[in-house]
Amino acid sequence: MAKGMREIKRSIKSKQNTKQITKAMEMVAASKLRRAQEAAESSRPYSEKMKEVIASIAAGTKGVKHPMLQTRPIKKTGYLVITSDRGLAGGYNANVLRKVMNVIREKHTSTNDYAVFVIGRKGRDFFAKRNIPIVEEVTGLADSPTFADIKQVAASAVANFEQGTYDELYLVYNEFKNAITQIPTVKRLLPLEEVTGASVSNYEYEPSPEGVLEVLLPKYAETLIYSAVLDGKASEFGARMTAMNSATKNATKMISTLTLQYNRARQASITQEISEIVAGANAQS
Numbered sequence: 001m002a003k004g005m006r007e008i009k010r011s012i013k014s015k016q017n018t019k020q021i022t023k024a025m026e027m028v029a030a031s032k033l034r035r036a037q038e039a040a041e042s043s044r045p046y047s048e049k050m051k052e053v054i055a056s057i058a059a060g061t062k063g064v065k066h067p068m069l070q071t072r073p074i075k076k077t078g079y080l081v082i083t084s085d086r087g088l089a090g091g092y093n094a095n096v097l098r099k100v101m102n103v104i105r106e107k108h109t110s111t112n113d114y115a116v117f118v119i120g121r122k123g124r125d126f127f128a129k130r131n132i133p134i135v136e137e138v139t140g141l142a143d144s145p146t147f148a149d150i151k152q153v154a155a156s157a158v159a160n161f162e163q164g165t166y167d168e169l170y171l172v173y174n175e176f177k178n179a180i181t182q183i184p185t186v187k188r189l190l191p192l193e194e195v196t197g198a199s200v201s202n203y204e205y206e207p208s209p210e211g212v213l214e215v216l217l218p219k220y221a222e223t224l225i226y227s228a229v230l231d232g233k234a235s236e237f238g239a240r241m242t243a244m245n246s247a248t249k250n251a252t253k254m255i256s257t258l259t260l261q262y263n264r265a266r267q268a269s270i271t272q273e274i275s276e277i278v279a280g281a282n283a284q285s
Helices: 002-060 092-107 121-129 147-162 209-284
Strands: 077-082 114-119 134-138 168-176 182-190
Touching (some): 077 092, 077 121, 077 209, 092 121, 114 147, 121 134, 134 147, 182 209
16 A cells, blocks of 8 residues: 555656646747747738739739749649647647648659658658658757748749749648647749739839849748748747647646545555554454
C-alpha cells in the first residue's frame, strides 16, 4: 500500500511540473501571437495597394504581356509550403502537410510533375523522409520574420515560374482567422489572373507601363508570399497557445484524479492500521 501511494505521489508531482511548463508555454505563445497577428494584419494594406496599382496598369494597357499574367498549359506545378520549425502546436503542421499531400496525390503521378519549396524545419523533414525533392528551403525563421529572411526562397519560386520551370505556383499555408481557428489553405499564386479587369486610375509611368509591371509583378508575388509567412506565424502561435491550454487542462484533470486516488489509498491505509491496532488490543484482552 505504501509503495503504491509513493508512486501516485511521484506521478502527481510529475504532472504538476508538466502543468507548470505547459502553462508557461501557453502564456509565451499568447504574447507572441499578439505581435504576430499585428504583423500579419499590417502587411495586408501594402499588398492590397500594390495589387490595385498592378490591376490598373494591366487594365489600362492594351496588349500588355508578362509571363506572370499569362495562363499556359500545365506541364509542371510548383508548391511553396509554409510550416514551423518546432512542434508542440497541435495539428498546425500535420494539417497543412496533409493538405498539400492530398493535392499532390490527386494531381500528380510522378515527382517529375511538381517542384517543392519549403519554409520550416517540420516541412523540410516531412518531405525528406518521403524522398520528395526540395528545390529550396528556409529554416530557423525568427518569431517575427522580416522580408529579408524569406526573400531568397520567394524570389527563387517566382523566378522559376517566370523562366518556365513550372507553369503554376501554389502557396500552401495555414490562414489565420483567430487564436482557435487556422485554416489549411492551398492558394494559386501564379499566374496572377486576379489582378486583371480592374478600373483604370490616373497614374503616370516612367519609363512605361510595361517597364513598371516588369518590376512590380515579381515584387507583388514575393509580397504575397511574405504575407502568407506572417499569417503562418500567427497561426503557429495560435495553435501552440490552444494546444498548451488543452495540455494544461488535461494535466489538471489528471492531477485531480491522481489526488483522489492518493486520498483513497491513504484513507484505506489509515483504516487498515486502525483495524490492526483494534485487533491487537482485542487479542491482548
